[in-house]
Amino acid sequence: MVNNALLEALNVRVLGTGDRFLVLAHGFGTDQSAWQLVYPSFTPYYRVILYDLVCAGSVNPDFFDFSRYTTLDAFVDDLISILDSLHVHRCAFVGHSVSAMVGILASIRRPELFSKLILIGASPRFLNDGDYHGGFEQNEIDRVFAAMKANYQSWVNGFAPLAVGADVPAAVQEFSRTLFNMRPDISLFVSKVIFSSDLRGVLGLVKVPCCIIQTAQDVSVPTSVAIYLRDHLGGRNTIEMLDTEGHLPHLSAPQLLVRKLRRALSR
Numbered sequence: 569m570v571n572n573a574l575l576e577a578l579n580v581r582v583l584g585t586g587d588r589f590l591v592l593a594h595g596f597g598t599d600q601s602a603w604q605l606v607y608p609s610f611t612p613y614y615r616v617i618l619y620d621l622v623c624a625g626s627v628n629p630d631f632f633d634f635s636r637y638t639t640l641d642a643f644v645d646d647l648i649s650i651l652d653s654l655h656v657h658r659c660a661f662v663g664h665s666v667s668a669m670v671g672i673l674a675s676i677r678r679p680e681l682f683s684k685l686i687l688i689g690a691s692p693r694f695l696n697d698g699d700y701h702g703g704f705e706q707n708e709i710d711r712v713f714a715a716m717k718a719n720y721q722s723w724v725n726g727f728a729p730l731a732v733g734a735d736v737p738a739a740v741q742e743f744s745r746t747l748f749n750m751r752p753d754i755s756l757f758v759s760k761v762i763f764s765s766d767l768r769g770v771l772g773l774v775k776v777p778c779c780i781i782q783t784a785q786d787v788s789v790p791t792s793v794a795i796y797l798r799d800h801l802g803g804r805n806t807i808e809m810l811d812t813e814g815h816l817p818h819l820s821a822p823q824l825l826v827r828k829l830r831r832a833l834s835r
Contacts, residue, residue, distance in 0.1 A: 574649050577631045580619040582654065584611030589656050590833070591617045593647065595665025595689065596762060597731075597747045597755070598816070599624040602664070605822035606829070617659070619650055621667065623758045625749020632754050640666070640765055644673045651681060660833055662686040664818065665788070666762050672801075673767070675776045685778045686832050688825075689815050690797060691789045692767040700768070703790045709763050713756060720752035730787050733814025734821065742819055771800040778805045779832035781825070785813040808832060 574580075579600065590610055592603045600618040607616050620626050621643065636642045647670055651659065660683050663671035668690030675682045693702045695709065715723045728744040747755070778801050782794035798805045808828045812821040 578619045582615050582617050584614055584616045586614050588614050589659035590614035591659050591661045593663040593667035595667050599626040599746050606818050609826045623754050629751045643670045647674050660684045664688045676773045682776045685776050688781045689789050691793045694763050701792045716756045731815045732820050734812055736820040739819035772802040774801045775803045777803050780807045783810045783812050786815045788815045
């Protein structure tokens with residue numbers, strides 16, 4: 569898929585005005601609608617680029633190539649292709665969860681494309697490893713995969729409230745909706761790709777300034793991971809703590825997140 573075909577397949581939209589570009593890239597289990605309470609705050613000042621990851625339920629599942637999306641690199645290819653197709657030469661990039669790591673890899677490949685990376689709920693490795701605390705043991709992850717495979721609906725009903733964390737029923741409902749929209753086999757496949765990823769070895773290659781946004785309590789990403797990122801990414805890095813719980817602050821605390829994003833972008 570190249571150029572216009574890719575833009576159409578991944579539902580790429582460019583909203584707003586201004587001569588600066590801002591990319592909002594969603595994480596696993598959501599689609600670009602996850603930003604609906606966030607992006608209107610930026611369209612007066614930026615041309616905001618929204619797109620769906622190829623695994624999202626809003627994308628025709630026929631576009632998902634199981635032989636291609638075996639690592640995060642294929643998702644990086646998609647991001648860079650989108651920016652090149654839109655003739656974007658420089659942008660600020662906001663990535664949630666897996667898209668934060670896609671942004672990191674893209675900035676290593678094409679550093680001139682990115683003025684800043686804002687990383688929400690980012691993790692270079694979810695599994696514990698020696699003195700590295702990623703938050704999960706392998707046997708815990710294996711149980712998650714087994715649950716997804718056995719009864720996807722039941723897994724979503726249990727996982728969505730845990731991931732949202734904060735007591736915001738509308739956010740749980742919305743996250744559940746987009747998880748249910750994903751085809752279960754694609755959801756499981758991408759989960760395995762994410763949990764087998766280990767980007768710790770390349771963090772030092774990132775020279776673009778990064779702002780790491782971390783909630784006070786995130787079931788998927790311990791605070792120690794945010795500190796690890798700050799200390800190992802190669803450029804100038806800051807951490808902004810969000811006074812809320814959960815892995816999806818753009819759904820559960822959007823205005824709080826908007827204030828942090830504005831601050832990070834103004835630096």
